Amino acid sequence: ADKKMWGGRFSKGTAASMEAFSESVSFDRLLYAEDIRGSQAHARMLAKQGFLTEDEGRTLCEGLDRVKAEIESGEFVWKAAMEDVHMNVESRLTELIGPLGGKLHTARSRNDQVALDFRLHVAARLAGWQEKLAALITVYVDRAEEHKDTMLPGCTHFQPAQPVTLGHHLLAYCQMFKRDHERVADALKRVRVMPLGAAALAGTTHPVNPALVAEDLGLTETFANSMDAVSDRDFVVEAVFAGSLIMAHLSRMCEELIIWANPNFGYVKLPDQYSTGSSIMPQKKNPDACEIMRGKTGRVVGSLMGLLVLIKGLPMTYNRDMQEDKEPFFDADRTVSASLGIMADMLRLMEFVPEKMAQTVRRGFLNATELADYLAAKGVPFREAHHITGAAVAYAEGKGVGLEDLDLAELKRFSGEIGEDVYAVLDYHAAIERRITPGGTGPASVAAQIGALRAWLGSL
Numbered sequence: 001a002d003k004k005m006w007g008g009r010f011s012k013g014t015a016a017s018m019e020a021f022s023e024s025v026s027f028d029r030l031l032y033a034e035d036i037r038g039s040q041a042h043a044r045m046l047a048k049q050g051f052l053t054e055d056e057g058r059t060l061c062e063g064l065d066r067v068k069a070e071i072e073s074g075e076f077v078w079k080a081a082m083e084d085v086h087m088n089v090e091s092r093l094t095e096l097i098g099p100l101g102g103k104l105h106t107a108r109s110r111n112d113q114v115a116l117d118f119r120l121h122v123a124a125r126l127a128g129w130q131e132k133l134a135a136l137i138t139v140y141v142d143r144a145e146e147h148k149d150t151m152l153p154g155c156t157h158f159q160p161a162q163p164v165t166l167g168h169h170l171l172a173y174c175q176m177f178k179r180d181h182e183r184v185a186d187a188l189k190r191v192r193v194m195p196l197g198a199a200a201l202a203g204t205t206h207p208v209n210p211a212l213v214a215e216d217l218g219l220t221e222t223f224a225n226s227m228d229a230v231s232d233r234d235f236v237v238e239a240v241f242a243g244s245l246i247m248a249h250l251s252r253m254c255e256e257l258i259i260w261a262n263p264n265f266g267y268v269k270l271p272d273q274y275s276t277g278s279s280i281m282p283q284k285k286n287p288d289a290c291e292i293m294r295g296k297t298g299r300v301v302g303s304l305m306g307l308l309v310l311i312k313g314l315p316m317t318y319n320r321d322m323q324e325d326k327e328p329f330f331d332a333d334r335t336v337s338a339s340l341g342i343m344a345d346m347l348r349l350m351e352f353v354p355e356k357m358a359q360t361v362r363r364g365f366l367n368a369t370e371l372a373d374y375l376a377a378k379g380v381p382f383r384e385a386h387h388i389t390g391a392a393v394a395y396a397e398g399k400g401v402g403l404e405d406l407d408l409a410e411l412k413r414f415s416g417e418i419g420e421d422v423y424a425v426l427d428y429h430a431a432i433e434r435r436i437t438p439g440g441t442g443p444a445s446v447a448a449q450i451g452a453l454r455a456w457l458g459s460l
């Protein structure tokens with residue numbers, strides 16, 4: 001077996017089962033670029049501080065570039081016996097440039113090294129989520145604009161409630177995803193903290209300059225407490241929480257699309273590219289992409305729970321348990337990134353069916369509130385207006401028609417206050433247009449929402 005870097009005090013080799021149990025290189029090799037970037041910044045800092053000569057600093061950085069090239073060309077041989085990405089990279093560096101490679105780890109521990117690598121990685125991935133969120137919001141805004149006048153039965157309790165526009169409904173999702181974007185930005189402030197210099201836990205006797213490394217790596221802050229620096233995993237919990245909420249929002253949309261695509265609703269035709277057929281029922285077109293996304297939401301939430309349980313009993317400072325922090329993030333990241341991209345593409349390609357939405361609006365007495373409000377405006381106490389309207393609805397339902405189909409004499413039987421002007425109020429589109437509340441479903445508000453979102457997208 002390969003000689004362990006920490007093998008000095010050991011007389012017996014590691015058990016094969018222990019080697020397989022403890023290795024992390026099979027997954028943390030994903031951090032190779034950040035590991036190398038971090039090491040190069042560390043080497044430059046050691047040279048600037050006079051701990052290495054300029055020449056030594058340069059040789060280390062060039063050697064690390066060679067290791068990176070080997071990894072990227074596929075010729076690098078990853079060794080489980082070397083445990084993790086950090087030791088794999090360093091041992092290859094030493095093979096390539098000789099004993100100088102052994103100086104790289106001066107004033108550093110894998111404890112602060114892994115924290116740095118993981119922070120750099122999480123930061124880069126979260127920036128990717130932000131880009132994908134912005135792209136998704138852009139598609140939502142485009143489709144909302146296209147359907148700013150399309151009438152949709154707005155629901156509460158999943159029962160048809162009042163007419164809204166499909167545009168207004170889609171813009172509601174924009175607000176969720178915009179908050180997600182802001183949440184990620186906020187989490188990033190706490191991800192972009194430089195832990196190097198904390199060393200194992202107590203700091204180091206060498207004259208390191210953490211601020212210099214932070215600047216080199218584009219990190220905004222340096223650690224305030226070395227023990228916290230090597231034991232803090234809040235940043236990944238927050239990242240996966242933000243990811244869980246993104247998935248929950250996507251999953252709500254998926255749920256609606258699954259229902260809307262059911263022929264009993266028929267509000268949407270999902271794109272063939274994101275649907276599948278049945279091996280036995282030739283007529284079937286299944287909304288599998290939505291179902292998988294809804295299912296994978298549980299998986300991301302599971303990662304969040306796993307991380308919280310992982311850290312809850314850990315004493316200070318670094319504990320090897322923390323090696324288990326990576327796979328939940330990697331897995332959540334794959335899911336969040338893929339889901340955001342697929343939802344954007346699916347939304348761009350799906351075909352809405354406005355006639356089906358309008359049918360439901362007409363069948364569901366969605367103008368009942370309008371009649372009650374009309375009576376209230378004429379001085380009838382709202383509670384009474386509500387009761388009168390309920391009776392009119394029951395009557396119309398018995399006849400199998402809408403309120404707007406009753407003639408004036410029929411309507412007057414419910415209240416003498418009802419006049420010819422009621423028909424303008426019972427018009428479904430008017431119900432939407434009369435909703436002038438800022439942020440409501442009225443056309444001015446929908447236009448304002450679209451404008452504000454486009455301005456926000458442009459400011460990113």
Ligand code: ARG
Nearest residue numbers: 024084110111114320322323
């Ligand atoms: N593979 C380890 C991890 O992911 C790296 C740090 C190991 N440090 C140590 N002292 N054993 O957490």
